[in-house]
Amino acid sequence: MHKLGLLKQCLRDCNRAISVSSNYAKAWYRRGMVNASLKKYSSAIHDLKVALSMEVTSSGKSNIEQELKLILLKHRNVNEVGRSSSDCQDAGLPHTAEPHKVVLECASTPNKGRGMMSLNVISPASLIHVEDPLAAIIIKSCRETHCHYCFSEAPADVVFCPLCTIPVYCSKECQEQAVGDISWNQDTSLEFNSHHLVDNAKLGLTSTRCKTSNSKQIAEHMHECGGAHWAAVLPADIVLAGRVMAQYIDKRLLTGKSSAISGPNLDLVHHYDIDSPTSKLESHIYAIVLLLCLQKYYRSDLSWREESLSQLVLLICQIKVNSIAIVHMKSVDGGQELTESKGYSTASDAVMCSVEQIRVAQAIYMSGSLFNHSCRPNVHTYFHSRTLFLRSTEYIESGSPLELSYGPQAGEMDLLERQKSLQENYKFSCRCSSCSELNLSDLVIDSFCCPRSFCLGAVSESTCYRSEENFVHVSLNGSAVCKLSLPDVSKVDEDMEKVGKLFFRNDDADLKIDPGYCMSCRSQLDLSSVVATLDRAASKINSY
Ligand SMILES: C[S@@+](CC[C@H](N)C(=O)[O-])C[C@H]1O[C@@H](n2cnc3c(N)ncnc32)[C@H](O)[C@@H]1O
Structure with a gap:
């Protein structure tokens, strides 16, 4: 280790x-x-x-x-x-320990809302951002096996929450961070009546972190303890909203502001307006559930404003758009878990050599939430425990956007899969350069090679391309998918030219390349026979 x-x-x-x-x-x-x-x-x-x-x-x-x-x-x-x-x-x-030389700025972008950029030149592999989450929650499938605070694999002798004994921690330190510094009064007796339990918790626990004046973190499990254990039941994003709300309330109470509570203003983007009616209804129902849970814990300590419920709905919507999956690396042959990741990936399936990514938690990072997505990112994301680290993957000019991948990446998934995944998981249609401009990896990723021996052209199995002026319309089985711009011919690299020569010819005639036809020379490929060969090869490989 x-x-x-x-x-x-x-x-x-x-x-x-x-x-x-x-x-x-x-x-x-x-x-x-x-x-x-x-x-x-x-x-x-x-x-x-x-x-x-x-x-x-x-x-x-x-x-x-x-x-x-x-x-x-x-x-x-x-x-x-x-x-x-x-x-x-x-x-x-x-x-x-590395010196922090990168100066970041949040600026408005033409088609992705706000985004992060650097005010200076960044060399490859530079550490550009480190951040602890505002709130984090272990995912359901890891509740029994991983520490609920640092998310590392739990040892045999786990430490439990001393009050409700439900969350498990790998050490006293993690327990203290999550539950607070427990200093029992000799006369205090624990009663398994939920009200008394909560009162005892309120009296006996102080978060180690909240002792510091500029502390951001308040013991995250305290308000969930001794109640209905909603953290174990509700979806991760809703628990995160509850934790953020509880932090906000605790901070107000600590500073003596116990006046009516509305909600924190996180200044994060949300998509409430374009959410489906079902998704809106779901957010409202969860907001009511959260409000009841919080009211039960804080009871008479505070009063709620009329707009508290709508504030909670918005908070839930902000967290849905901005929360990030924390992934750790685990050795496939059962070895020790590492803590590196490839991004905001849903991460259950990516495998690198003998290690695989496992999604262990969901978290909300305030500055991390301002980084936009690109299918060809220039920033690599990884985690140590619950801390987010971002490093540059290439030389980045000053003023250039700093973008990471929320999961899909060009070269690993084709354009359609990427768009589908981002739409389903993050509710936006990607406008990154790889999804707006024709590019080499998308032309070849699901294509066959031209049947002519000296042609390096690509033959798509199912995508149809039709060009019009400087654009290429992409359709699949007769349905339009998207419109891509043609890259500047003078900047097109040799490989792209070889694979799809027809796109870069200089005559004005309309161009349509159907599935089964070479993008360089128009030769036709017998798709049914190559697909059959491919299936036979796949079944042989799978049988090993
Ligand atoms: C985590 S936030 C990023 C910061 C956000 N742009 C803002 O203004 O606060 C994610 C949201 O940013 C926008 N976004 C991020 N990457 C994008 C992309 N490649 N294409 C289009 N929109 C993007 C989407 O609205 C998405 O839901």
């Missing part, structure tokens, strides 16, 4: 190992090394000294001594500089 950069998880396991067997030298050694990576040098030196005193082999001793020397040196350097970076809020995350 240390080598994989999972420092917090590694520290958690070392603590656990030391508490079970305090004379286990390896656990002390490993914890020392993790503390050194976290730049907690004093703790690292202490741990390594304990490991040294316990180590019995001479090779082990000399290894520890060498590491100890290096750490002592680093510790001295840090002290001389004057400030230890262990003070950094995110010292647990090695990636955040």
Whole structure:
């Protein structure tokens, strides 16, 4: 885990190992090394000294001594500089140590609403954004197997919520973050009457994070505890809306503003106006359910405004459009879970080498929500625990849009599949460059090669192309799908020209390329025979 950069998880396991067997030298050694990576040098030196005193082999001793020397040196350097970076809020995350040079700006775009761009040039693989979620919730299928706070795979000795015992956490630290810092009064007795339970919770719990003045996070599970456990039952986006609303209320109560509550103004985009009547009805019903749950928890502490319900409906609609799937990487052969992802993907099916992405949670990130989608993204998304990281995948000019993929990507899915997926999951029709302009990957992804031996043209199985001036109309089985612009002929690369020469010829005559005909030379391919060959090959491959 240390080598994989999972420092917090590694520290958690070392603590656990030391508490079970305090004379286990390896656990002390490993914890020392993790503390050194976290730049907690004093703790690292202490741990390594304990490991040294316990180590019995001479090779082990000399290894520890060498590491100890290096750490002592680093510790001295840090002290001389004057400030230890262990003070950094995110010292647990090695990636955040990188200097943040990218200056982001949110600007209006011609056809995607607001979007993010950089005010300076960005080199490939630069860290451009790191953010903790405003709210996050584990998905239903991981409730039994993953920590409800950091979303890593839960160990055998999980820690439960001490009040309702329903959510599971991988460590005391995660439990504390989610439920609050529990400081039981000696006289306080827990009663399994939901009202008393909630009252006890209100008295006895304080979120560790809300002690800091500019804290954004309030113990997220508190208001769900001791009630109907709606977090386990309601859809993820609705639970997120409840958590955001509860945070807003808690903050107001903490600052003494217990006047009538309406709702937070998140300033995020929503599509209520274009939602179907069924979807609107669903949002209204869920808003009523949430309001009842919140009223039950806060009871007489606050009064609600008339517009509270409509504010909740809008909040739900904003979360539906902006929430992001947190995905972690898991080794397919049952190994340790990694924490890298490919994007906002629904992620249940993508496989890379021997690791696969698994969707573990759903979250709402305030700045992350301002990044638009592109089917050819220039930003890569991944997560450590619940923290979102964005890195550039290429050189990006200043003022260029920074766009990530919400799942579909050109080259992995064809144009129609991408559009369908974005429409179904995110309710918008994609206007990125790959979906507005004819491009090579879409011409070849589902095509066969031309039957003529020296022609490299593509033959589509089902798509029909008809060009008109600088546009190409795309249709499938007689139904119009979209209209794509033709790329600037001077910029078309050699491969695209070879695959679809007919699109770039200079005469004005109307061009129609039917399925089964080469896009370069118009030769006809016997589709039924190649499809049959393909099916035979597929069944052979599947039988292995
Ligand atoms: C997470 S928000 C992104 C920020 C948003 N543009 C705004 O103004 O706040 C997602 C919404 O942005 C718009 N959007 C993002 N990418 C788009 C794209 N490639 N084509 C068209 N609209 C897009 C859609 O309205 C989508 O529902």
